[in-house]
Amino acid sequence: xxxxxxxxxxxxxxxxxxxxxxxxxxxxxxxxxxxxxxxxxxxxxxxxxxxxxxxxxxxxxxxxxxxxxxxxxxxxxxxxxxxxxxxxxxxxxxxxxxxxxxxxxxxxxxxxxxxxxxxxxxxxxxxxxxxxxxxxxxxxxxxxxxxxxxxxxxxxxxxxxxxxxxxxxxxxxxxxxxxxxxxxxxxxxxxxxxxxxxxxxxxxxxxxxxxxxxxxxxxxxxxxxxxxxxxxxxxxxxxxxxxxxxxxxxxxxxxxxxxxxxxxxxxxxxxxxxxxxxxxxxxxxxxxxxxxxxxxxxxxxxxxxxxxxxxxxxxxxxxxxxxxxxxxxxxxxxxxxxxxxxxxxxxxxxxxxxxxxxxxxxxxxxxxxxxxxxxxxxxxxxxxxxxxxxxxxxxxxxxxxxxxxxxxxxxxxxxxxx
Amino acid sequence: xxxxxxxxxxxxxxxxxxxxxxxxxxxxxxxxxxxxxxxxxxxxxxxxxxxxxxxxxxxxxxxxxxxxxxxxxxxxxxxxxxxxxxxxxxxxxxxxxxxxxxxxxxxxxxxxxxxxxxxxxxxxxxxxxxxxxxxxxxxxxxxxxxxxxxxxxxxxxxxxxxxxxxxxxxxxxxxxxxxxxxxxxxxxxxxxxxxxxxxxxxxxxxxxxxxxxxxxxxxxxxxxxxxxxxxxxxxxxxxxxxx
Numbered sequence: 001x002x003x004x005x006x007x008x009x010x011x012x013x014x015x016x017x018x019x020x021x022x023x024x025x026x027x028x029x030x031x032x033x034x035x036x037x038x039x040x041x042x043x044x045x046x047x048x049x050x051x052x053x054x055x056x057x058x059x060x061x062x063x064x065x066x067x068x069x070x071x072x073x074x075x076x077x078x079x080x081x082x083x084x085x086x087x088x089x090x091x092x093x094x095x096x097x098x099x100x101x102x103x104x105x106x107x108x109x110x111x112x113x114x115x116x117x118x119x120x121x122x123x124x125x126x127x128x129x130x131x132x133x134x135x136x137x138x139x140x141x142x143x144x145x146x147x148x149x150x151x152x153x154x155x156x157x158x159x160x161x162x163x164x165x166x167x168x169x170x171x172x173x174x175x176x177x178x179x180x181x182x183x184x185x186x187x188x189x190x191x192x193x194x195x196x197x198x199x200x201x202x203x204x205x206x207x208x209x210x211x212x213x214x215x216x217x218x219x220x221x222x223x224x225x226x227x228x229x230x231x232x233x234x235x236x237x238x239x240x241x242x243x244x245x246x247x248x249x250x251x252x253x254x255x256x257x258x259x260x261x262x263x264x265x266x267x268x269x270x271x272x273x274x275x276x277x278x279x280x281x282x283x284x285x286x287x288x289x290x291x292x293x294x295x296x297x298x299x300x301x302x303x304x305x306x307x308x309x310x311x312x313x314x315x316x317x318x319x320x321x322x323x324x325x326x327x328x329x330x331x332x333x334x335x336x337x338x339x340x341x342x343x344x345x346x347x348x349x350x351x352x353x354x355x356x357x358x359x360x361x362x363x364x365x366x367x368x369x370x371x372x373x374x375x376x377x378x379x380x381x382x383x384x385x386x387x388x389x390x391x392x393x394x395x396x397x398x399x400x401x402x403x404x405x406x407x408x409x410x411x412x413x414x415x416x417x418x
Numbered sequence: 419x420x421x422x423x424x425x426x427x428x429x430x431x432x433x434x435x436x437x438x439x440x441x442x443x444x445x446x447x448x449x450x451x452x453x454x455x456x457x458x459x460x461x462x463x464x465x466x467x468x469x470x471x472x473x474x475x476x477x478x479x480x481x482x483x484x485x486x487x488x489x490x491x492x493x494x495x496x497x498x499x500x501x502x503x504x505x506x507x508x509x510x511x512x513x514x515x516x517x518x519x520x521x522x523x524x525x526x527x528x529x530x531x532x533x534x535x536x537x538x539x540x541x542x543x544x545x546x547x548x549x550x551x552x553x554x555x556x557x558x559x560x561x562x563x564x565x566x567x568x569x570x571x572x573x574x575x576x577x578x579x580x581x582x583x584x585x586x587x588x589x590x591x592x593x594x595x596x597x598x599x600x601x602x603x604x605x606x607x608x609x610x611x612x613x614x615x616x617x618x619x620x621x622x623x624x625x626x627x628x629x630x631x632x633x634x635x636x637x638x639x640x641x642x643x644x645x646x647x648x649x650x651x652x653x654x655x656x657x658x659x660x661x
Contacts, residue, residue: 009531016528027516325512328473329526329573330501332494411473415512 013335014342021343024315025350035311036351038304039394042297043355043387044362047379049293051363053286055377060282070242071143072109072249072274074235074256079267092269093232096222098259102237106251108244111139112237116225122218123188124176131172132217133189135225135233143238144203151183151198154221158197162223166194169202171215189218190228237272245274301390304351305398312344312402316409323406324414337407344399345392352391356384419482420580420612421447421470426479428465428635439465440476441635447581452607453614454623454643457632463616464585466632470614471504471583472496484580501529505574509586511566513558513573519545520554523573530577544572548602564595571602575611582606584615588622600625 025032076094079085084092102112116135121128138159141147148167158165166189173182178196186193202215226233239248252272260269316323323336331339359379366374428440439462447453455463468474469481472488475496481488488499500506513522523541532540545554548568558566567587574582584603588596604625607613615626623629624643631639 012531012533013528023516321512322514325514326525326529327497328471328500328506328512330497330529330577332497332529334494335497335529412468415508 013338017339017342018346020339021346024343025347031311032347032350033354035307036304036347036354038300038307039348039351039391040304040355040358042300042304043352043391044358045300046293046297047356047359047383047387048362048366049297050290050383051359051377051379052366052374053289054380055367055374057283057286058376059373060279070239070245070248070274072237072239072245072252072272074237074252074270074272076232076234076269077271079269082267084267084269087269094234094270095231096226096233098256099235102252102255105255106237106248108239108248108251109237110240111142112235113137113140113143114222114226114233114235115140116222116229116231116233118225118229120190122172122176124178124186127176129172129175129216133225134217134219135222135229136219137222139238140219140236143236146201146203148198149201150181151196153198159221159223162221162227164192164194164224165197165221167198167200167219168196169215169217170199171202172218173199175216187218189220192228194218194220239274249274301394304348305394308344308347308395309398309401311347312340312399313405315343316340316402316406319406320409320414320417323409324411324417327409327411328415333407336409337403340403340406341396341399344403345395348391348395348399349388352388355391356387359387419446420449420484421445422480422482423469424480424482426469426476426481428462428469428474429477438635440469442479443635443637445630445637445640447612447614450607450610450612451614452603452612452625452627454626454629455614455616455632456618456623456629457638458618461632462635463632465635467583467585467614467616470581471506472499497529501526502577503580505571505577505579505582507567507570507574507582507584507587509589511558511563511570511590513566513569515558518555518557519550519561519569519572522558522569523576525573526577540576541572544576545569547575548572562595563591564598567591567595567599568602571599571606575606580612582611582613584613586617587615588617588619596622 074094076092078087078092096114099112099114103109106112114135114137118133120131120133122131122133123129138154138156141153147153149170151167153167154163154165157163166187168182168187173180176187178185178187182196183198185196187196188194200217200219203217237248237252239245249272253268256270256272257268262269326336326339327333356379363377363379367377423443423445426440426443427438430437430439441462443462443466445466455466457463465474469476472491473496476489479489483499483503488496491499514525517525520538520541523545524537527537527540542554545551548571550565550568550572553561553565553569556565558569561569567590571582571587587603588599591599600622603613603615607627613626615622617623626643628640628642630637
């Protein structure tokens with residue numbers, strides 16, 4: 001089957017086929033719309049899922065933005081190979097003195113704080129509250145960008161002498177029914193009485209990590225905390241700028257490897273990771289969700305495609321005489337093939353269009369629900385392009401068999417057909 | 419010679435049986451001839467028409483049109499021949515019901531790769547030629563039988579075909595309308611059109627200038643029709659010709 005010789009003739013035939021297909025579909029509106037339902041559902045669901053993920057992604061990026069793009073976590077971790085793969089925890093855990101002299105050796109690191117983070121119950125008289133107990137050093141305020149709003153931060157003496165003082169969030173104060181001005185009052189943490197020296201501002205509300213639990217925090221000097229718990233500890237650092245994050249990570253790694261006396265070639269027994277790592281992890285997850293949704297959509301497109309194939313076969317047999325006549329007046333088999341293929345593709349594209357419109361409706365509905373926190377959800381252009389691309393592909397794949405059947409019809413037989 | 423068939427046979431397989439629809443037909447048709455092919459049903463006249471119209475290929479033998487050997491052509495090549503050199507007129511008109519007269523007439527030109535404007539212009543001209551000036555925007559169900567056949571003839575003429583092939587063109591028409599259509603054929607013939615028509619009606623064949631009688635897949639007689647009033651033409655002879 002050769003295509004017509006002139007490209008212009010081919011283009012004319014293609015345009016003609018599109019008009020013919022639109023006419024044909026319009027003449028059988030109800031049937032055509034029902035036929036495309038599979039495609040409509042497929043495209044509507046995929047665009048809605050992509051829109052939701054886009055909204056979620058925007059939220060996550062905004063969250064990480066508020067956490068700080070130049071923040072680096074230093075956490076103990078077993079290497080995934082080498083002799084220390086199954087080393088005891090004592091060899092892997094970080095010790096406070098391993099961080100001594102860090103700022104002098106890591107010029108790209110602006111701030112560093114050891115953190116001793118655990119959960120406990122805070123008590124005051126009859127009231128008790130499950131809280132996050134966090135041992136911090138002075139630079140923590142700069143790294144986390146959270147400052148004292150009432151009272152004062154810990155003094156250097158309190159830090160170095162490991163005094164029993166604490167900073168609490170307003171939420172802890174209210175839940176423990178402390179006075180509004182509670183500076184100087186005492187709460188019990190791990191059977192020890194702590195004096196409240198200040199109120200610390202709550203963490204920026206995070207869309208996805210549940211801000212509520214996080215803001216039930218009590219901060220004490222790192223040394224105080226470490227003396228009570230003995231770890232485990234980790235460190236957080238801030239690079240001088242987000243651009244210097246990679247360098248800061250490399251410096252931290254080099255410094256800690258030396259401090260922990262790791263031999264060259266031996267894998268790290270810790271991780272120094274910027275917040276970007278977690279963004280990447282989320283993106284990976286988003287891609288997984290997209291793929292799973294894509295699989296589901298693939299199935300519905302398959303079902304839709306079979307519907308298209310069915311209706312095209314019906315169309316070919318209903319129009320056998322017409323095909324015979326067209327062939328008799330000089331339509332090449334390729335022209336008939338093109339006509340039916342174009343009709344299948346146009347049908348699928350109409351389904352795709354309806355699907356995108358419904359998907360937009362679903363997206364707007366999602367964005368309007370305040371609890372869903374998807375107000376940033378929208379259908380990106382590439383998703384619309386992808387939807388139409390897939391619709392067209394379904395049309396080509398499932399329209400091919402009926403179209404070939406039409407193209408191969410014998411004109412004499414076809415004209416005799418009733 | 420414009421058309422030259424040499425020893426053409428056509429064998430169909432129906433199950434295990436082989437049906438010899440054409441048994442060695444040799445036929446020559448010159449430019450501007452007006453030929454009627456007659457014969458009882460099953461005599462092979464439809465098969466002959468299909469082969470002449472390039473809708474079918476002979477099992478053996480050769481078919482030359484304007485000196486061009488068509489026997490070995492592929493489906494695409496035959497489609498172009500049909501598109502550019504042959505005009506079909508069918509007994510049941512075969513108009514597409516959803517298209518108006520103009521669009522029905524344009525149909526062959528779509529497959530010639532012609533643009534919209536020249537298609538429309540030629541379709542108008544040819545519809546005027548068959549006397550349907552006022553009916554161009556009508557759909558087939560708004561046209562009478564005679565008008566439908568005029569549209570079909572216009573569709574056949576739009577490509578300026580070398581041969582106009584008509585298969586029982588008046589078979590679905592009343593006698594008065596039949597005469598009008600036959601008068602149109604006569605007029606086209608006078609204008610130089612080569613016409614080959616299949617019919618089993620004497621008075622229809624009476625309009626032609628040459629009558630080929632077929633029987634059992636062979637040409638039984640091939641005689642020029644003597645001039646005279648239509649209907650009183652020679653009753654197709656049994657003697658002579660080429661059995």
